[in-house]
């Protein structure tokens with residue numbers, strides 16, 4: 004089931020959680036390869052990333068170190084092959100696949116389920 | 130007042146007279162080696178400052194502080210076994226009673242006494258030498274007094290140039306002349322010998338030196354002596370032996386030094402034939418409890434005016450006091466010198482005057498290039514062995530000094546002519562025997578360095594820390610790098626895990642191979658996907674080479690968030706907006722527009738330290754509307770977000786100021802408009818002052834310009850920030866066109882060769898040959914690249930376009946300035962403000978850390 008309706012109560016599904024429906028947030032084209040953009044899913048800020056090879060990732064957009072909604076504006080890259088994003092504020096690096104902070108084992112960003120369907124980017128909802 | 134030496138059983142009392150470089154070295158070495166605490170030490174020093182680096186004394190005039198020059202005494206300060214009494218000279222020694230008395234009347238007993246009183250400046254007995262305005266050049270206090278007198282002279286409004294006479298054309302005299310020039314006086318050097326630096330350099334080298342020094346704006350008179358000084362109103366007149374009279378505001382005596390052996394003489398200790406406390410090769414005087422080290426010691430009758438032999442003496446005495454049997458070795462008495470100032474490179478080593486019986490001189494004299502090199506060699510033996518190097522002289526280019534000096538006493542690895550001709554054989558470190566001394570200041574041999582490398586010291590800082598090599602004059606640092614390489618240590622210059630190249634190498638690759646995208650560069654020369662380190666570096670290189678708008682195509686994905694949104698990210702996720710206000714000059718109408726924009730968008734407004742206005746608290750989705758208004762009013766991006774030119778500050782200059790000698794505002798505006806938008810390894814700042822009062826603080830800038838009566842002085846390599854540095858004079862009294870051409874080249878050369886996030890000061894320091902090398906490249910075109918640099922800057926100037934105007938004209942770029950892709954108008958709920966002094970500032974950040982996982986609500 005897919006929905007184009009954004010409801011204030013929509014909650015994005017964490018990676019691994021069951022997805023009940025999908026929310027279309029934008030077209031794939033709208034995301035610059037190698038860069039992120041923020042989306043609002045219900046009350047949750049989601050940082051979406053489209054890598055140069057087409058892979059999509061979604062993490063929480065709030066930088067856990069400062070509380071600012073900026074994760075989507077970080078630079079993406081890799082560390083030992085693991086795709087990453089660096090917070091633009093103080094440059095801590097997070098794994099795009101699961102949100103782990105690679106510079107601080109006690110910190111993790113939520114990672115959400117995301118997919119591309121027919122040229123649209125969709126975030127899974129709980 | 131008598132102080133009892135509160136010594137316990139088994140603890141002896143050492144009194145060190147003199148807290149200079151060598152006394153300090155003795156105390157720190159002894160404390161490091163005396164693990165059992167068998168010596169309690171009292172240091173009595175005449176100078177009231179903590180021990181400092183006298184060798185680097187002249188850098189005080191360049192802006193080094195007393196703190197910068199201070200010798201490392203962290204370990205000694207709270208050491209219970211060390212007591213310092215500073216500002217209290219020893220006036221009397223009683224060897225029989227083993228007691229010393231100081232000027233303040235303090236009396237101390239001792240078990241061992243070490244004289245480390247150094248030298249005092251020799252002042253020839255001419256009339257008028259006591260007049261105010263006459264100085265010597267030996268201590269920080271001397272330099273403070275000279276600086277004050279020079280400043281007073283510069284500040285007078287009397288007509289004519291403010292000048293100084295330096296008596297003595299040796300190493301010290303030339304250093305003093307340079308210092309006086311930096312202080313704004315025109316120096317004249319008077320040397321009684323027929324040529325400059327007669328101790329280190331021969332007649333032909335001296336003649337070339339004379340020419341090179343004169344070209345630097347320092348007048349030189351050789352073969353004449355000073356005969357007297359008289360006061361004429363508020364200036365001094367110095368008369369020379371040939372009848373010439375020189376006007377001067379300041380006279381500095383640098384005519385030689387004399388060992389400070391007064392108290393030793395007074396108590397009957399034998400002294401050397403030319404002064405100095407007579408000691409044997411253990412540094413012991415005729416009294417077994419009394420030692421002498423450093424410049425005050427006459428070691429087997431001879432005194433040494435350099436720090437390296439003094440340090441070696443300190444080590445010998447420390448060893449002896451702990452029961453060792455060290456003696457001075459002949460190679461520790463090396464009097465080689467390399468002097469590098471006034472843009473002139475000079476070195477003399479070993480038997481520079483070919484005094485050895487049968488010695489041969491091999492000379493390469495190139496008056497056109499301004500270089501002179503001579504090697505003194507012992508003739509090859511009849512068996513056909515190579516010649517042995519005895520000494521040499523290098524003037525104009527002493528870059529081979531580091532390689533040649535350690536070869537002294539060894540058979541030459543190549544033909545001597547080849548070793549000193551341009552493009553000739555470069556002797557490499559592997560040819561050196563282990564006993565070759567690499568760092569003469571600290572008597573560190575190649576063997577010592579190799580042992581340290583084997584022990585794990587794998588870069589220059591580590592080698593410095595464990596051997597002390599390179600920590601004094603620094604001239605051996607390039608040799609340290611070479612030895613590391615030769616020992617097989619890889620010195621990594623890799624930018625990050627994705628590129629093995631340094632930034633400078635990547636620049637050459639991108640420029641040379643005509644690469645225009647990050648992905649092309651990464652696939653051919655790198656690996657992986659890149660990261661937050663290499664992406665902005667490559668973005669900056671591409672932008673320096675002028676590849677269109679910084680947000681075009683793939684480039685947009687490389688930019689740090691600030692460049693990506695052409696604004697500075699603040700701690701709460703909002704941005705600051707800084708319109709360019711070139712030279713700090715702004716019209717009332719412009720100010721009103723800025724005020725209106727700030728009011729209408731609720732922005733916090735502040736005057737920056739860079740003479741412009743910063744508007745804080747802009748939401749990413751408001752940036753285009755804010756800039757539409759600013760661009761329409763004629764403003765453009767101020768690049769506060771970029772590693773690029775920030776501001777060219779100005780003082781009001783000759784247009785308004787009663788002291789201004791040039792139009793500093795016009796020049797600042799011209800420079801700012803010329804270099805705006807130029808991407809560079811780090812940010813660039815500049816300033817232009819209308820006279821030497823320097824109200825624009827130009828000397829704290831990467832390139833600073835100060836107006837002179839004749840034109841402009843250009844200073845480079847200054848900054849504030851973490852490690853403040855004063856810029857140093859690159860060219861003086863040039864006209865506007867030359868000034869701008871020189872800055873063009875300076876900036877382009879920096880952009881091509883500096884490391885990532887390396888500001889101009891450390892970059893200049895990292896150049897082999899420093900400022901002089903820089904000058905030879907961009908002023909004398911030694912590398913033949915000036916035409917290229919000029920053309921590159923021309924391309925930048927010709928292709929400049931305002932980045933914000935470029936975004937406003939491009940709907941695709943504009944579409945990125947939204948809070949959320951799926952809700953472009955929804956404000957980011959995490960951004961909250963609180964009022965403060967009538968404006969809005971970010972609300973305190975929520976406490977977020979300490980929880981294992983943060984949910985995004």
Ligand code: SRM
Nearest residue numbers: 697705736737738739740741743769775848849850851852
């Ligand atoms: C706004 C301003 C402070 C102010 O309110 O006055 C400022 C603000 C910042 N400075 Fe600065 N600096 C400002 C003048 C200075 C000055 C004074 C000057 O330029 O005359 C200095 C010392 C001079 C110098 O740079 O040599 C200065 C030395 C630094 C440094 C240390 C640089 C260094 O080499 O050690 C940094 C950190 C860096 O760049 O890595 C820095 C970095 C910053 C950053 C960019 C930090 C950051 O990444 O967020 C600040 C953000 C600015 C913003 O959001 O707009 N700022 N900063 C000044 C802007 C001037 C302008 O009009 O562009």
Ligand SMILES: Cc1cc2nc3c(=O)[nH]c(=O)nc-3n(C[C@H](O)[C@H](O)[C@H](O)COP(=O)(O)OP(=O)(O)OC[C@H]3O[C@@H](n4cnc5c(N)ncnc54)[C@H](O)[C@@H]3O)c2cc1C
Nearest residue numbers: 147149150151174175183218219246247423424434435436
């Ligand atoms: C401008 C300048 C540049 C130089 N450049 C170089 C260089 O490039 N290379 C090099 O090798 N050398 C250089 N030198 C020389 C070097 O500084 C000296 O060789 C070194 O400082 C000698 O150390 P010292 O401890 O023997 O004497 P000093 O450092 O002079 O220390 C002696 C101390 O003893 C104090 N003192 C004197 N009498 C008494 C007393 N009666 N009681 C108590 N204290 C007393 C003095 O006030 C002084 O503080 C330079 C010197 C100067 C001035």
Ligand code: SF4
Nearest residue numbers: 780786789819820824
């Ligand atoms: S630096 Fe500028 S403002 Fe300051 S005194 Fe000189 S001309 Fe006047």
Ligand code: FES
Nearest residue numbers: 568570601602603
């Ligand atoms: S030779 Fe002076 S520090 Fe090494």
